[in-house]
Amino acid sequence: MKRIYCLADAHLGEKDSPYEEFFKVMEEIPRDEIFYFIVLGDLFKFFIGIKKWITKNQYKVLEKILEIKERGGCTIFIEGNRDFFLEKKILNRYFTFIENEIFINFANKNFLFIHGDKVNLKDKKYLFWNKFSKSPFLYFITKYFPKFMLLPFYVLLEKTLKGTNLKYKENLPMEEIKEYSNNLDEKIDYVVMGHFHKEFIIKEGKREMFLLPAFKDIKKLWYYEDGS
Numbered sequence: 322m323k324r325i326y327c328l329a330d331a332h333l334g335e336k337d338s339p340y341e342e343f344f345k346v347m348e349e350i351p352r353d354e355i356f357y358f359i360v361l362g363d364l365f366k367f368f369i370g371i372k373k374w375i376t377k378n379q380y381k382v383l384e385k386i387l388e389i390k391e392r393g394g395c396t397i398f399i400e401g402n403r404d405f406f407l408e409k410k411i412l413n414r415y416f417t418f419i420e421n422e423i424f425i426n427f428a429n430k431n432f433l434f435i436h437g438d439k440v441n442l443k444d445k446k447y448l449f450w451n452k453f454s455k456s457p458f459l460y461f462i463t464k465y466f467p468k469f470m471l472l473p474f475y476v477l478l479e480k481t482l483k484g485t486n487l488k489y490k491e492n493l494p495m496e497e498i499k500e501y502s503n504n505l506d507e508k509i510d511y512v513v514m515g516h517f518h519k520e521f522i523i524k525e526g527k528r529e530m531f532l533l534p535a536f537k538d539i540k541k542l543w544y545y546e547d548g549s
Contacts, residue, residue, distance in 0.1 A: 323356035325427055327434070327543040329515030330401070330535035333382060334366035338537030340378055346542060347385050355394040357425065358386065360416075361515040361533065362401020362436035367479050370407035371464050383415040390417060397423055401436040401516065402451055403479070406460050428547035430510045437514030437532070441497040454478055493517055493532070499525055513543075 332338045365379055375383075390396045398416045400407060407419050422435040438451065453459070463471060502512060502525045512530040521532040533543050 322354060322546050324354050325357040325359065325425070325432070325545045326350065326355060327359045327361050327513060327515075327533060327545075328364070328536055329361040329533040329543065330363045330518055330537060331360075332363055332366050332403070332535065332537040334378065335537060338366075340382065342540045343382060343536075344385060346536075346540060350389075350542070352392060355389055355392070357395045357397065357427070358389045359397045359423075359434055359513075360386070360399060361434060361513070362399050362438075363403040363515065364398075364401075365403065367403055367475065368407075369405045369463060369475070370412055372408070372411050373468055374463070375411070383412075387415045390415065397434070399423065399434055399436050402438040402447075405455060406463060424509070427545070431508050432545075433505065433509050433512045435512065435514045437516030440501045440514070440516075441494040443494070443497055450481060493519060493521065495523070498523060498530065498532075502528060502530055511545075513545075 331343060333340055333343055364382065368379065369375070386396055395417045396415065398404075398407065398412065398419045400419070400421050409419055412419055422433060425432045425434065439448065442448070502523070505512070505528075510528060512528065513533065514530070515533045515535065517532055518535040518538065519532055520534040523530040523532070531543070536542070
């Protein structure tokens with residue numbers, strides 16, 4: 322049986338989300354089951370997709386995902402709020418697609434996969450910091466300035482972004498999520514997102530929205546096969 326597997330908010334590298342747990346779960350996936358393997362953003366505590374910024378541990382994770390691609394699976398990276406400057410010339414080796422969102426038809430159902438951080442348009446403070454942190458200016462200095470000069474800045478930036486939308490993670494912005502759903506193409510049957518670190522299913526008419534818990538908390542992958 323072919324499946325879609327999703328890895329949401331692993332935050333690998335944090336104290337409560339060690340790399341070993343990721344490798345253990347990946348080894349448990351039956352080798353003939355994967356059709357899509359989707360990273361729903363925030364794979365690492367902090368990820369800058371420029372060669373000089375990618376660490377040895379991060380490369381080990383990418384190589385494990387590459388194994389799925391080499392077995393014929395479609396590997397997809399959806400950019401999260403902890404992901405920056407994902408250079409495709411580097412990451413296309415590991416991922417079939419690198420996108421902000423992606424539509425997939427699977428088992429006669431239409432899916433939309435997103436990270437979820439931009440669903441709540443009322444969270445102005447977060448949206449501002451997110452736009453600033455991924456600006457062309459920051460991309461330029463991150464790519465061409467020495468890493469040791471910028472590392473303290475990115476540590477501070479990570480803390481700033483982490484603290485900008487706490488109230489929206491503690492209490493799901495249900496109305497804003499439903500409004501987002503209502504503005505989507507009616508042909509979309511399922512929306513799958515992470516970001517909020519909560520497991521929740523929201524039904525809006527014929528559409529279902531799956532909010533996935535964070536891998537760093539449950540150490541499990543979400544999967545979908547025909548009918549389940």
